[in-house]
Amino acid sequence: xxxxxxxxxxxxxxxxxxxxxxxxxxxxxxxLPGWAGMTTLDYYTxxxxxLEANFKAIETFPDIMFLPGFWAEFGMCTEPSAFGxxxxxxxxxxxFAHKIITDVAQVADLEKPDASKDGLLPFVVNRLxxxxxxxxxxxxxxxxxxxxxxxxxxxxxxxxxEFLMGVRINPDVTHKLLSIVTEFxxxxxKLQKQNFPSIDGIFILDDIVGFLGEEDFxxxxxxxxxxxxxxxxxxxxxxxxxAAGLVSAPHLADIGINLFNFSSDHTLxxxxxxxxxxxxxxxxxxxxxxxxxxxxxEVSKAVKxxxxxxxxxxxxxxxxxxxxxxxxxxENIQAFTFAAEKL
Numbered sequence: 001x002x003x004x005x006x007x008x009x010x011x012x013x014x015x016x017x018x019x020x021x022x023x024x025x026x027x028x029x030x031x032l033p034g035w036a037g038m039t040t041l042d043y044y045t046x047x048x049x050x051l052e053a054n055f056k057a058i059e060t061f062p063d064i065m066f067l068p069g070f071w072a073e074f075g076m077c078t079e080p081s082a083f084g085x086x087x088x089x090x091x092x093x094x095x096f097a098h099k100i101i102t103d104v105a106q107v108a109d110l111e112k113p114d115a116s117k118d119g120l121l122p123f124v125v126n127r128l129x130x131x132x133x134x135x136x137x138x139x140x141x142x143x144x145x146x147x148x149x150x151x152x153x154x155x156x157x158x159x160x161x162e163f164l165m166g167v168r169i170n171p172d173v174t175h176k177l178l179s180i181v182t183e184f185x186x187x188x189x190k191l192q193k194q195n196f197p198s199i200d201g202i203f204i205l206d207d208i209v210g211f212l213g214e215e216d217f218x219x220x221x222x223x224x225x226x227x228x229x230x231x232x233x234x235x236x237x238x239x240x241x242x243a244a245g246l247v248s249a250p251h252l253a254d255i256g257i258n259l260f261n262f263s264s265d266h267t268l269x270x271x272x273x274x275x276x277x278x279x280x281x282x283x284x285x286x287x288x289x290x291x292x293x294x295x296x297x298e299v300s301k302a303v304k305x306x307x308x309x310x311x312x313x314x315x316x317x318x319x320x321x322x323x324x325x326x327x328x329x330x331e332n333i334q335a336f337t338f339a340a341e342k343l
Contacts, residue, residue, distance in 0.1 A: 001065060001066070001067075001069045001140060001141065001143050002139050002140055002141075003139070003141070005065045006141070006143060006200075008022055008065070009022075009024075009065060009236065009317075010235055010236070012280055012314075012315060012316070012317060013235070013236060013258050013259060013280045013315065015277075015314050015315055016314070017313075017314060020340060020341045020342075020343065021307075021313055021316055021317070021318050021340055021343055022065060022317045022318070023063070023064050023065065023317065023318045023319065023336065023337050023340045024064065024065035024066070024067050024282060024317045024318075024319050025064060025065075025066060025067065025319055025320065025323075025324050025333075026066075026067050026068075026240065026261060026282075026319070026322070026323035026324060027057060027066050027067075027071070027323065027324045028071045028073055028075075028323060028324075029043055029044065029073060029074075029075050029094060030094060030323065030324065030325055030326050031323070031324040031325060031326055031327075031328055032053045032054065032057065033053060033092075034092075034326055034327065035053075035057075035327075035328065035330075036049075036052065036053035036056050036057070038052075038053065039091050039092050040090070040091065040092050040093060040094065041089060041090070041091050041092075044074055044075075044089070044095070047127055047130055047131060050072070050127065050131075051070075051131050051134065051135075054069075054070050055138065058138070058140065060330065061333060061334075061337070063337065064333070064337060065317070067144075067203070067238070067282075068143060068144035068146055068201070068203045068238075069140060069142070069143055069144070070128070070131070070135055070140065070142060071146060072124045072125075072127040072128050072131075073124065073146070074087075074095065074120045074123070074124070075094045075095045076094070076095065076096070076097055076148070076152075076156060077095045077096070077097045077120060078119075078120050078121070078124060078148065079119075079121075079147060079148050079153050079156075079184075079185070079188070080097035080100075080119075080153060080156040080157060081097065081118075081119030081120040081121075082113035082114075082115065082118040082119030082120070082121055082184070082188075083100060083110070083113055083118075083119070083153075083157055083184075084100050084119075085097040085098055085099070085100050085119075085156065085157065086098040086100075087120075097156045099156065099157055099158055099159045099162075100157055101157050101158040101159075101162075101177075104166060104170050104173045107173050107176055107177050108176070110157075110177065110180055111180075112180050112183050112184050112187070113184055114187075115184065115187040115188040115191045116191055121188060121191075125191070125192070125195055128142060128195070128196065129195065132196070141198040142196040142198050142199055143198065143199060143200060143201050143236075144199060144201040144202065144203040144236070144238070145188075145189040145190075145192035145193050145199050145201070145202055145203070145231075145232075145234075146189075146192070146203045146204075146205075147185045147188050147189055147203075147204055147205075147228075148185075148204075148205050148206065149185075149204045149205060149206025149208070149209065149225065149228070150178050150181045150182045150185060150206065150221075150224045150225070150228065151163070151178070151206050151208035151209055151212075151220070151221060151224075152205065152206040152207060152208050153181050153184075153185070154174075154177050154178055154181050154208075155208050157177070157181075158177065160208065163177075163208070164208075164211060167212070167216050167220050168216070171219075171220075174220060175220070178220065178224050179224075181224075182224045182227055182228060185204075185228050185231075186227065186228060186231045189202060189228070189231040189232065190231055190232060193231075193232050199234075200234055200235045200236065201234050201235065201236035201237070201238060202228070202229055202231060202232075202234045202236070202237050202238065203236075203238040203240070204225070204228060204229070204238070204239050204240070205239075205240040205241075206221075206225075206239075206240075206241055207240075207241055207242060207243040208243070209221050209225075209241050209243070209247070209248050210241050210242075210243025210244040210245055210247065210248070210263070211243060211244070212247060213247065214247055217247045217248060217251070218251070221248070222248075222251055222254075222255060225239075225255050225257075226254075226255045226256065229255055229256040229257060230256060236258065236259055237256050237257050237258050237259065238257070238258075238259040238260075238261070238282075239252065239255075239257045239259070239260050239261070240260075240261040240262075240322075240323070241260075241261075241262060241263075242261065242262060242263045242264075242287075242321055242322035242323070243263060244263060244265065245260075245262035245263050245266055245271070246266065246274060249262075249271060249274035249275045250274055250275070250276075252275050252279050253275065253276055253278045253279055257279060258278065258279055258280060259279070259280045259282060259317075260275060260279050260280070260281055260282065261282040261283060261319065261321075261322065261323075262281075262283060262284065262321060263321050263322065264283065264284050264285060264286040264287065264320065264321025264322065265321070266284070266321075267284065267306070267308075267309065268281055268283060268284050268306055268307060268309075268310055268316070269308065269309030269310050270309075271283070271284070272310060272311075277312075277315065278315075279315065280315040280316065280317060281315065281316055281317070282317045282319045283306070283318075283319050283320065283321045284306050284319065284320070284321045285299070285302040285303060285306050285319075285320050285321065285336075286302070286320070286321060287320035287321055287322045287323070287324065287325045287328075288325045290302045291320045291324070291325065291328050291332055291333075291336065292325045292326065292327050292328045292332075293327075294332065295332075296331050296332055296334070296335035297335070299332045299335040299336050299339070300335045300336075300338065300339040301339075303318060303336055303339035303340055303343075304339055304343065306318070307343060313343075318336070318340045318343075
């Protein structure tokens with residue numbers, strides 16, 4: 001993000017009126033490689049191609065805030081790899097991290113990884129170090145420390161079904177696993193901040209949170225998220241959960257979150273009622289069915305409809321209800337921004 005974009009983001013989060021309403025999108029490996037004309041595998045394995053794809057995005061859409069900006073990730077394999085997950089790769093598909101826990105008794109022997117040495121994490125840091133001079137020369141900076149959330153990582157290590165069952169039938173084991181993962185995430189966030197002093201934001205992605213009920217959320221998600229978002233003092237505390245987001249919404253401000261990206265199943269107006277007036281909303285048209293598969297006219301209409309029922313346009317960034325999906329065209333993104341400018 002440029003300094004101007006960062007100041008705009010902070011202004012929105014602080015509740016100031018910003019006109020036109022800003023537009024921002026989460027972009028990473030599901031969308032960037034194909035849109036930029038390269039394979040997913042090339043995007044992951046070539047620093048040059050990764051940087052080219054990110055530069056193409058910021059040059060094609062200079063007025064859009066791309067979040068987190070220059071995200072040096074390896075899909076869902078990034079954090080699980082540090083725990084020893086086998087990672088399977090394909091030419092044009094996203095990678096997959098295989099579970100390592102096949103019996104709950106194995107959690108007792110699980111060790112916290114070294115964020116500075118284990119798995120793909122050193123590759124993430126080194127890619128940013130190698131590319132940062134060119135990023136800064138272009139007027140951008142690394143703004144966020146980023147990690148998948150504790151439930152997300154735990155579900156990859158154990159399996160989603162097994163983890164969710166464990167929440168209910170093996171709570172002690174589940175809490176031990178979440179404690180280890182949470183400590184690891186905090187180490188990982190601090191390591192990123194240590195290497196890149198320009199970081200002033202924390203970005204956590206955890207869709208598994210949306211599969212919990214109120215009681216399980218308050219016991220198995222909220223305390224760990226609260227620890228993570230307190231890893232270091234940050235101006236922006238950004239949470240992404242594009243599964244069902246209603247259970248977490250009333251708790252976000254208490255956790256410390258001030259920017260929320262959520263499922264397009266929930267309207268902006270409904271989410272504003274639930275989160276209160278202190279959390280900035282990032283959304284909220286359907287990412288796959290409209291932004292990806294719709295026509296430019298359908299995208300434009302969806303943008304206009306998304307703000308219906310909102311009493312105020314403050315603390316709002318227009319986006320999709322989730323990250324940028326595969327196959328979103330340049331024309332649809334342009335239609336989105338043109339519609340936003342007219343609001």
